[in-house]
Amino acid sequence: MAVTSVDIALFVHVTSVVVGFGATFAEALAFPVAMRLSARHLPYVHRLQLAINQRLATPALALVLITGLYMVSKLKLSFGEGWLSGAFAILIVLGALLGAYFIPTDRRLGAMVEAEIAAAGEGDVTLSDEYQRQARIEGIVGAITGVLIVVAIFLMVVKP
Secondary structure, three states: OOOHHHHHHHHHHHHOOOOHHHHHHHHHHHHHHHHHHHHHHHHHHHHHHHHHOOOOOHHHHHHHHHHEEEEHHHOOOOOOHHHHHHHHHHHHHHHHHHHHHHHHHHHHHHHHHHHHHHHHHOOOOOOOHHHHHHHHHHHHHHHHEEEEHHHHHHHHHOOO
């Protein structure tokens, strides 16, 4: 039994989803864990989220796109098929969210919380309403993004 280029593309495609997007689900745990310990851990959370999104999710997104388009071509699939066009649309939305929302938001929130920690000195850190509001919005957008990832996986596996 020979291994084909489509087999390799499928392997890279699935592995990219697991490694690149799977890691993003851990981000939902980082913020509440840091808050239970101390708000002083929040700069680390934002740096971690930046690293995951820049070094895992973004390259994974590119590999998923490239291998997906390759398989569409080789297998003569059609974007007229709902499962394929739906998954492709979700991939585009994920890319937009990564580049236009998550990465700049974590940069901004990281700098904001570092300034608030510095202002607190050795005392208790009180997070500003603005920081908490923006962090809450990021959490909501993150949850919606997680649902989109799961929906894309469903579409690719079940092909309804």
